[in-house]
Amino acid sequence: MKIRYLMASLLACLVGFSSCGSDGDEPTPDKPGGGNEGVKSKTMIVNVESPGTFGQLFEKQLPDFYMKEEDANSILLDTLILKGKLNMEDIEYLNSIEYTAESSIGLYWYVKDVESIDMHTAHPILDLSEAQFVESTFKGETYLANHLYPRAGYLCYRFYVKYPKNIEVIEAEAFWGGSCLIYDISNLLNEGLQEIRENAFESVRFAEKGESWVELDFPSSLKKIEKEAFSNVQAILKKVKTSGNVILSENAFSGTSIESLELKGVEEINSIMINGSLKEVSMPNAKYVRDYAFRGLSDLEIKAEGLKNVVEIGKCAFKGIKTMPDLSLATNLTKIGEEAFSSIKKYL
Numbered sequence: 001m002k003i004r005y006l007m008a009s010l011l012a013c014l015v016g017f018s019s020c021g022s023d024g025d026e027p028t029p030d031k032p033g034g035g036n037e038g039v040k041s042k043t044m045i046v047n048v049e050s051p052g053t054f055g056q057l058f059e060k061q062l063p064d065f066y067m068k069e070e071d072a073n074s075i076l077l078d079t080l081i082l083k084g085k086l087n088m089e090d091i092e093y094l095n096s097i098e099y100t101a102e103s104s105i106g107l108y109w110y111v112k113d114v115e116s117i118d119m120h121t122a123h124p125i126l127d128l129s130e131a132q133f134v135e136s137t138f139k140g141e142t143y144l145a146n147h148l149y150p151r152a153g154y155l156c157y158r159f160y161v162k163y164p165k166n167i168e169v170i171e172a173e174a175f176w177g178g179s180c181l182i183y184d185i186s187n188l189l190n191e192g193l194q195e196i197r198e199n200a201f202e203s204v205r206f207a208e209k210g211e212s213w214v215e216l217d218f219p220s221s222l223k224k225i226e227k228e229a230f231s232n233v234q235a236i237l238k239k240v241k242t243s244g245n246v247i248l249s250e251n252a253f254s255g256t257s258i259e260s261l262e263l264k265g266v267e268e269i270n271s272i273m274i275n276g277s278l279k280e281v282s283m284p285n286a287k288y289v290r291d292y293a294f295r296g297l298s299d300l301e302i303k304a305e306g307l308k309n310v311v312e313i314g315k316c317a318f319k320g321i322k323t324m325p326d327l328s329l330a331t332n333l334t335k336i337g338e339e340a341f342s343s344i345k346k347y348l
Contacts, residue, residue, distance in 0.1 A: 048084035051134050055093040079125040080159075086128070087136035088143045091152050094126070094159075126159035129187055132166055148174050148188070156180045156204075165190045172197040172226075175204045182206050191219040198226040206235035220244035220265070225252045232256070242266055245285070269293045282306060289313045291337060296320040304329045313340045 044061060048054045082090075133152065135145040143149055146168040153174040155161050160183045167188055175182060176199050185206070206214045214235055218225075220243040230237070232255035240253065241262040248266060254273035263269070263283040271292045272278065278297045283306045291314035294300055302318070302325035310330050315337030318325055324341060327333065 043079040043081060045081045045083065048082060048086055048090065048131070051085045051087035051136065052089045054082065054086065054090035058093070079127060081127040081130075083130045084132075085134045086131050087134055088138035088149075088151060089136065091133075091155070092138065095151060095154055124159055125162070126155060127162045128164050129162050131164050133164060144169070147171055150174050150176070153180065156182060160184070163187045166192055168192055169195045170197060170200045172199055173202070174200045176200070176202050177204065180204045185214070185216075189217060189219060191221050193219055193221055194223050196222070196225045196229045198228060199231070200226075200229045201233055202228055202230070203232045203234065206233055206237075215239045215241070217241045218243070218246060222246045225249060227251050228254060230256060248272075271295075272297070285309060287311045287332075289317045291315045291317065292319075293317045294321065298322050302326070307333075311335070313337060315339055318342075 044058075046054060046057050046061065048057060133143075133146060133148070136143050143151075146164075146166050148163065148167050148170045150171065150173055152163075153176075156175060157180055160181075162184050165187045167190075170188065170193070174197075182201070182204050214237055216230075216237060216239070218241065222242070222244060224247045227249040228251050229249075230253045231251060237253070237256045237258045239260040239262070240258055242264055244265045245267055246265070247268065248263075248270055250271045251273045252270075256274055257277040258274050259277055259279050261272075261278065261281045261283070263281065263286065265285050266283060267285055268288045268290065269283060269286050270290045272294060274297065276297060276299070278294070279299050279301070281294070281300065281302060286306065287309055289307075289310060289312070293314065294302075295316045295318070298321055300321050301323050302321075304326035307325060307327060308329040309332060311332050312335040313333070317337065317340045319339050319342055321342065
């Protein structure tokens, strides 16, 4: 019971509501104390040498952060740093804590098995930058090392998460869901990332370091972005950049408002399906512009340099754009599909 009570006290601080701070702005990663005068910001660091032991270590360190009731308005634990090797049992521990609140005189926080309240009002920071997800078996399922599965992605519902720097595969639907907030995606785009699978970021909210728009700069190690991986993300994706021969599956960015694509190294361009916002594309290594690739993007301008290596252009690839692409440098072009342009006769 003592540990349970101590956890309740800590969790009250993690959530960051009025029971742990005086009136003022809510805590954010840039303002851990929420702008409250006199609030002492605290960080807990947990070194997990043996996978599966995070919960025990966390509870062991908990008494050091215990707050007497009369001092509850003077201390805020805003950052939890995990180092070492984590398995799915450790991730599940972080996900399993449920919260509820009852108020008579003030807010009183405790843990019990009920549906979680809305925790998006104020998140603490969960820093996993120096951690590694190791291979493990959990509830009969095998989870591979350095893969980011939905169980880990769902931590974004509770924390401002800095994920490990060594993620190789972001699994299907890893962050799926409109209320999941990606605050800092930078670690996930480190060199070493190889695949982003179907619907991985579908409909999530991006707020890169507090900004309302983000620029995605993919590493040269990335080999594949599967279909609808970033579809309908709730942010303004102004620019997407690649630096290697990544396969962009159909509709990888459907429903987004990207204005600029820098597709360095990409040899095959599939259907982009962006909401009419795309204005410029750089694709110096493109060989195959597939069916419907840029259809309906009326404001798009394609420079001659971007088509100099193109071998094939699929049907309706550029249909509907106002400015006809310049094919004067496309000396390797051998095939143009039906209705590739608004007026294909010009090129036959």
